[in-house]
Amino acid sequence: MFELLKEQPADKILMLMQAFREDPREQKIDLGVGVYKDAEGRTPIMRAIKTAEKQLWETETTKSYTGLAGDVGFADAMFGLLMGDAVPRNCVAAAATPGGTGAVRQGFDMIRMADREARVFVSDPSWPNHITMLKHLEMHMQPYRYFDSETRAVDFAGMMEDLADARVGDVVLLHGCCHNPTGANLNLSQWQEVIDLLVKNGVTPMIDIAYQGFGDGLDEDAAGLRMVVSQMPEVLVAASCSKNFGVYRERTGLLMAVAQDPVRQKANQGMLNHLNRQNFSFPPDHGARLVTMVLDDPALRADWEEEVREIREGVLGLREQLAAELQRLTGSDRFGFIAQHRGMFSRLGATPEQVEAMRQSHGVYMVGDSRINVAGLNAKTVPVLAEAMVAAGV
Template identity: 65%
Template sequence: MFEALKEQPADKILALMQSFKEDPREDKLDLGVGVYKDAHGNTPIMRAVKTAEKRLWEEQETKAYTGLAGDPLFAERMRELVLGDTVEAGTVSAVATPGGTGAVRQGFDMVRMANPDAVIHVSDPTWPNHLSILKHMGMPVAPYRYFDSESGGIDFAGMIADIVQAKPGDVVLLHGCCHNPTGANLSLVEWKHVVEKINEVGAIPMIDLAYQGFGDGLEADAAATRLVAESCPETIIAASCSKNFGIYRERTGILMAVAQDPAKKKVVQGTLAYLNRQNFSFPPDHGARLVLTVLGDAELRADWEAELEDMRTGMLELRRVLADELRQRSNSDRFEFLAEHRGMFSRLGVSPEMVEKLRADHGVYMVGDSRINVAGLNRDTVPKLAQAIVDAGI
């Protein structure tokens, strides 16, 4: 049997990580891996999470299964965090998943069960794993225009023109905030226009919310998702706790399905639980328990929010400093968009050849599409990156 298997293409980001490890240069710079790093290059455990782990170690009395959907209180706390009081609790079905990626996969699975002919409309570009999962599942994909490499902004007219080509029952996949890989976000006015068009064509919005709290703040970053959920008959939301709680390896995510008709909740909730059973049975609980502990304790939550805000504003400051350095060194405002983008990532909009030149000549590692992880920088390395960009003639 095994001889029939074919070698799979290497994951580009994982390959980049390996190349970085093997590079002997001491001044090399890793801007490829999508994890938050502090000024010392570490991915720290957040203070509130550390306290919650200690509390959990002292108080937890069992490691028994929680249920196919995970702990209902985790789902309730996450619903409050993501959706606030925008929609009634009775309209939301939810299951815990192994990370945001697990939630995305389960969301696609549910779409395929409900409508095997559904086309998934994705932004160009989007997170590569969206496309990889959809290809593996054999689901049809249609790109919609999104990023304008020349301006570093959004081709909104092109986006709308493509979205209105969706058919009833199709799914439009949207990034709730901090678009990956570009960092370019829609304004709330633009979001309202997108919602109108999705409703006009009868498509279903699916939101990947992986970076709540990393852009403009917890509430501001949830505003678009809340707008969609309250404005559309049905909404699918895949949310991750990896970034904003810093629990990457705990694989903590949630899939929510909002149906304005509460009569649909029983069958939707049952379907989500069924999919969990088929794919991994019971979801992991440790990370979910940490999130639940932090969100359920006023003191821990306040400390978590304060640390998250420090992380967010630190990334914004790095963006400003990088834009300033590039303006001064290049005598051009071409990269001003970096200060306007939000989240961990920005796309420089340069060719793969230039990306390779930066790696070979300057030890600057980024994804081939020129996505950089702003959180991989600090005040000492920003000038190095800026000078490398200028020296490469970008």
């Protein structure tokens, strides 16, 4: 039967990683892979996580299963981090998942079980896994305009025009902060306009939040999400701990189903438990337990928040340096958007041909749509990227 299977297209980012590894040049720069890197090019274990891991090693007495939804303490801790006091805890069902990707997949499954005809509106562009998962599940997908390739800002008028077509039974997928791949975010007044439209048309939002703390601050980056959950009758939230806790390989995520009617919470929790059971039974616990320990311990949390601040300010500094260097080289402020974007990513607006030219001439590797991981830069490589962009005519 295996001969009936069709060969799947190779993952573009994995292909880019392979090409980078095979490039013999010492001065090459990897801006494709979406992981945080420090100035030495490492993806370090965060201080608080390392301390919590040592404590856990000394005190953990069992590796037995947790519940189908994972440890309740993890859900409680993440609820506080993400939602604050925007909605009562008893209105929120939650289940741990294998990473934020697992949370998104479980969210899509929940939508499909509720209504197989539901359309999921996805920003254009969006994280590629959003699209591939929806296609794999054979769900109805509808793109909506999001990024203006000329201004490199949110095309809000186009976005609102497209979202006006969403109706009862449809879902709109939104990025909570630090939009991947563009780095262009909604402001709070725009969030409110989106909420008003979704309430008017009876549309359900699903929010994917993977970079809380990497944009403007932990509370600032959750502000849009909190506005949504406080005003909408129901919301799905897929959260990842990979970036802001640095637990990439521990696969630590959470799916939350918010319903303003607490009576729905029990049924929603039962559905999340069921989905976990059908896909992987019990979710991984190690990363979730470390995150819980950090969030629940005042000293560990303070150290973690400080390190998140250091990371955020470091990335913002690189953005400002790159924008300034490009202004110096070109005499133009057309690259000011780089300093205005937030999070790890920005889309430069280069053509695939210009991207290839930068790779060949300067050893600068980025995804073909010109998305760069700003955290892949350091103070010494920023001028190299700037020179490559100017030479390629970006």
